[in-house]
Amino acid sequence: MIGIAGTKADPVMVHFAARCVAGDVPFAVLDLMEASAAGDWRLSAPPDSADFVSGAERVRLADLTGLYIRPIYLGRTPRHVARWHGLMDGLGAWMDEARLPVVNRLGSHQHNGYKPAHYAWLSAHGLLVPPSLLSADPQRVRDFIGGGRAVVKPVCGTRATTREIRPGDLGRLARSEGPVLVQRMIEGSDVRVHVVGDAVIACRFSSTTIDYRSDREATKEILDIPAGLASLLVARTAEQGLAFAGWDFKVDQDGTYWCLECNPMPGYSFYDRVCEGAISDALIKLLSG
Amino acid sequence: MARVVAVADHAGRQASLAARLAPAFSAAGLGLEFRTHRELAAEVSVEQPPGQPPVVTPDRPLLWLSPGDAACADTPDGRFLAAETLAAARSIAFLTRSPVLNRPSAVSMCGTLPPGSARAVRGARHVDPGAVRAERFAGAWPPDARAGAAAVAAGAAAGAGAAAGAGAAAGAGELEVYDYATSRSSYGPASSSAGPFRYRAAGGPARLVKIRAIGDRAIATTDVTSATLDASRRVAARYQLDLATVWWLIGTDDGSRTLARVDCWEWDAGGDVTDVAEAIAAWMAERLGGPAEVCR
Numbered sequence A: 001m002i003g004i005a006g007t008k009a010d011p012v013m014v015h016f017a018a019r020c021v022a023g024d025v026p027f028a029v030l031d032l033m034e035a036s037a038a039g040d041w042r043l044s045a046p047p048d049s050a051d052f053v054s055g056a057e058r059v060r061l062a063d064l065t066g067l068y069i070r071p072i073y074l075g076r077t078p079r080h081v082a083r084w085h086g087l088m089d090g091l092g093a094w095m096d097e098a099r100l101p102v103v104n105r106l107g108s109h110q111h112n113g114y115k116p117a118h119y120a121w122l123s124a125h126g127l128l129v130p131p132s133l134l135s136a137d138p139q140r141v142r143d144f145i146g147g148g149r150a151v152v153k154p155v156c157g158t159r160a161t162t163r164e165i166r167p168g169d170l171g172r173l174a175r176s177e178g179p180v181l182v183q184r185m186i187e188g189s190d191v192r193v194h195v196v197g198d199a200v201i202a203c204r205f206s207s208t209t210i211d212y213r214s215d216r217e218a219t220k221e222i223l224d225i226p227a228g229l230a231s232l233l234v235a236r237t238a239e240q241g242l243a244f245a246g247w248d249f250k251v252d253q254d255g256t257y258w259c260l261e262c263n264p265m266p267g268y269s270f271y272d273r274v275c276e277g278a279i280s281d282a283l284i285k286l287l288s289g
Numbered sequence B: 001m002a003r004v005v006a007v008a009d010h011a012g013r014q015a016s017l018a019a020r021l022a023p024a025f026s027a028a029g030l031g032l033e034f035r036t037h038r039e040l041a042a043e044v045s046v047e048q049p050p051g052q053p054p055v056v057t058p059d060r061p062l063l064w065l066s067p068g069d070a071a072c073a074d075t076p077d078g079r080f081l082a083a084e085t086l087a088a089a090r091s092i093a094f095l096t097r098s099p100v101l102n103r104p105s106a107v108s109m110c111g112t113l114p115p116g117s118a119r120a121v122r123g124a125r126h127v128d129p130g131a132v133r134a135e136r137f138a139g140a141w142p143p144d145a146r147a148g149a150a151a152v153a154a155g156a157a158a159g160a161g162a163a164a165g166a167g168a169a170a171g172a173g174e175l176e177v178y179d180y181a182t183s184r185s186s187y188g189p190a191s192s193s194a195g196p197f198r199y200r201a202a203g204g205p206a207r208l209v210k211i212r213a214i215g216d217r218a219i220a221t222t223d224v225t226s227a228t229l230d231a232s233r234r235v236a237a238r239y240q241l242d243l244a245t246v247w248w249l250i251g252t253d254d255g256s257r258t259l260a261r262v263d264c265w266e267w268d269a270g271g272d273v274t275d276v277a278e279a280i281a282a283w284m285a286e287r288l289g290g291p292a293e294v295c296r
Helices: A011-022 A032-038 A078-097 A115-124 A138-146 A167-175 A227-239 A269-274 A278-287 B015-027 B037-043 B076-095 B117-122 B145-161 B226-238 B273-287
Strands: A002-006 A027-031 A040-045 A052-054 A058-060 A066-069 A132-135 A150-153 A163-165 A180-184 A189-196 A199-206 A219-223 A244-251 A257-263 B003-007 B031-035 B045-048 B055-057 B062-064 B135-138 B175-179 B184-187 B197-201 B206-214 B217-220 B243-251 B257-263
Touching: A002 A011, A011 A027, A011 A269, A011 A278, A027 A032, A027 A058, A032 A052, A032 A078, A040 A078, A066 A078, A066 A278, A078 B117, A078 B135, A078 B197, A115 A132, A115 A257, A115 B045, A115 B076, A132 A138, A138 A167, A138 A180, A150 A163, A189 A227, A189 A278, A199 A227, A199 A278, A219 A269, A227 A244, A227 A257, A269 A278, B003 B015, B003 B037, B015 B031, B015 B273, B031 B037, B037 B076, B045 B076, B062 B076, B117 B135, B117 B257, B206 B226, B206 B273, B217 B226, B217 B273, B226 B243, B226 B257, B243 B273
Parallel strands: A002 A027, A002 A066, B003 B031, B003 B062
Antiparallel strands: A040 A052, A040 B135, A052 A058, A132 A180, A132 B045, A150 A180, A189 A199, A189 A244, A199 A219, A244 A257, B045 B055, B135 B197, B175 B184, B175 B197, B206 B217, B206 B243, B243 B257
């Protein structure tokens, strides 16, 4: 039985549960929001056969063959914060020592949340990354933009629509309180690659907008990426301690794959529909033991 | 004179440490400047050329002493700016080529120390197996509390196969309990507390001992064995921490050692701040080619 830990407000969790239902795959829901708000748990390190989490239902963790966790906190009160903290401490300690596949363990890499370090790690590990600059110096940013078209991105990995930065935007930078992260814009199609253990599932998007996610007219198709790149991504995903990752690429006119990022908690449901459920199928296979 | 930058809450929670770091670095022949995260992010650029290592400008030796700036943002824009500032500062500390005390890693803000206290203690079990006990977490005080201590102790001995709830009765007072609602530890839960709780079997009578591990130095404010000092250094090294505070419960009857907590951020509490500041200066002087013993 697969454990699905998260909140029912998360469409990715709902999507995965729906795929389990469609495939007649047994699963149990560990509703972390309900458990932390009004439920109960007992967790041990090392794990114990009586460990459980009780939210919408009571789930005995020893019955699980694998765990898919997306710990998204949506509470507000100090009381709920304390209970969430206690639950996540326990689950984290339990997961560190539990011998079952987990998507993804808390100890995996975090550098997606601080992008300059993320780019450096990717570049040092065989991925071609577009040139970028983090700076609060308007002249340095101006020089970078002068070298070619560029986009501006959040440093901390918060999801935002990617947009182009132009010299006329630099007045705002001079008045801002923090640095900006600019990256050379690569023109071409977008490729999203999901790695699930050893499985590689990719799809391509072609759009006239800079960020295809905001383009309802973008064309989409399933894609086989080069075998060497697929092997590299499987290895680099595992090196980060991840069982599941979503890799974003731009493919230029020469067919060169430029890596934009590796997402350690991919919101994959949209891509799964493009890939006809192949990502969910791979997750189910991985987590079914 | 080499200029070292201390990223710290130097006007607030680390003011005392900052006041002692300045003379310690001066005595070591090193310049020292203080920056908040925001100040660091405002004056440092990071460039990532294609296929090459990143370039940090200016690239200076750092003391990575603070997990964030003190001011709490109360608007969405303010929180976003705070997150951007922290991500920028963390990237700078991660990528700086010069020595960085407690350099952040791919998995942690500080060395490789896990963010949860329980995970940090349990993760050290391979370094000092006898000093790490089984832990349990509960949303409410569990119905099997009377058997809790025995069950947790059995878990420590038998590993994953230990049966819960079995064993002889043991009073709740034989459990060490951390209460997430109050952030306090005690023997047995406070009767009025709603929890949640983290708990483990208590040993015999013990005293709490704090060891500062700074590079290959270990500073204690009370008498401890050399084995405990060595263990503190090993725990710090396990998490790639150049500066750590390692807390132990030392049995008053048998001298047995139990790991209680590992901290990576140095606040102003304690009477050994001067010693800590001098050891930090010595650590940096060694890495910058200066004298190893600089202050005494």
